[in-house]
Amino acid sequence: MALEITKDLLENVKELIQHQKDTALSEVFSDIHYADIAEVLDELSFEDAVYIIRLLDSETTSDVLMEVDEEVREKVFEQLSAKEIAEEVNELDTDDAADVIAELPEERKQDVIQKIEDREHAKEIVELLRYAEDSAGGLMAKELVKVNENWNVLTCVKKMRQQAEEVTRVHSIYVVDDEGKLKGRLSLKDLLMASTRAKISDVYIPKVDFVHVHDDAEDVANIMRKYDLEAIPVVDELGVLVGRITIDDIVDVIKEEAEKDYQLAAGITQDVDSEDSILQLTKARLPWLFLGLIGGIGAARIMGFFEGALEENAILFMFTPLIAAMAGNVGVQSSAIIVQGLANDDVKGSVTNRLLKEMSLAAVNGLVLAIILFFFIWLWKGDMTIASAISSSLFAVIIVAGLVGTFIPLFLDKKGIDPAIATGPFITTSNDIFGILIYFWIAKMIIGF
DSSP, rough: OOOOOOOOHHHHHHHHHOOOOHHHHHHHTTTTTTHHHHHHHEEEESHHHHHHHHHHHHHHHHHHHHOHHHHHHHHHHHOOOOOHHHHHHHSOOOOOOOOOHHHOOOOHHHHHHTTTSSSHHHHHHHHHHTTTTTHHHOBSSSSEEEETTTTTTTHHHHHHHHHHHOSSSOOOOEOTTTBBBEEEOOOOHHHHHHHHHSSSSGOBBOOOOEETSSSBHHHHHHHHHHTSSEEEEEEETTEEEEEEEEEHHHHHHHHHHHHHHHHTTTTTOOOOOOSSOHHHHHHHHHHHHHHHHHHHHHHHHHHHHTTTHHOOOOOOOOOHHHHHHHHHHHHHHHHHHHHHHHHHHOOSSSSHHHHHHHHHHHHHHHHHHHHHHHHHHHHHHHOOHHHHHHHHHHHHHHHHHHHHHHHHHHHHHTTTTTTGGGGGHHHHHHHHHHHHHHHHHHHHHHHOO
């Protein structure tokens, strides 16, 4: 059952810390999940959080530290010695341990690694640190259960028991040959049903999904999502089984990618959060705000070319914000759907077919909105020419905005650029300019100024 972090609980913890009642604090946290403990720590002052962390046993502390915010974890490690950090790392799976050590300053990494008591564990951590953080190798853990295809069932069960002691959760049993190359997977049901003398080569399943150590983390996430996998094996360039990636790590990847895409769509070019400094936040936001300024200046210049027409037909000026807003909204809608489809690998077919479909959709939406706008202006002003000019402009602007919103993310994706950057300020600004230009051009043709 999940713990509800109540005000009474927090007040109780703070009071126990103030009076240094360590035994009572230990009892409070003894039956609480480490993720809930991390949530409690987030509500405490840094000094109180460190006090609790020092009170917990190493196994619980290591799990809690993986759940707290990265900045909090960094501050906590600044208060701990290299030996204390090594004790916490020693309790973690290799993937989590490598993540923790990767966050440390360069001068502390070697000290911590040298003080890890389990030298085999330390060796595996060092191996994982060689891989890029956003690769399959950087995500994988070394802990897994594997069996040799030449073993019989009796030997297999014995070896599995030994390996399972080091694995927190057994998702799959992998089959390898004498060189360690991945051959397939073993069904627990088939293992239980087989004779104890039967060879694993006779009962294992040769079909198994896997990824390579240098595969991109986002590609791994898409594979696991597509096939509903809880874990996936990782092989090196020779096909040797070197680790596995579990669903908890992939959830983190999906969350990070979603946050990055959301920030890009909002016009934030760096990974920041609300707690960062004003300078960091400014550097992340200013580039796209500058683009918006340039776009606004461009739109103003276009309107300047039609200054005389605006003086003669003031109503055109009144509907300029509507045209610009509709262009931006339609463009963002179209680009958001394409970006989402690209992220989920759901965008199929040629670019031409996609553009034709979007043009058809935009035409339907544009026609409905243009008709509504036509009757509104006609009833309001009683001028069919003006109503036709503005509503026709809206219809054309919506079609162009839909095409731009569809084409740009597809184009960026082809060029290897994150298509999420196409949404938000980029599409809005470009469609504002196109929208204003089309609006006055069509109005000029119909009204004749």
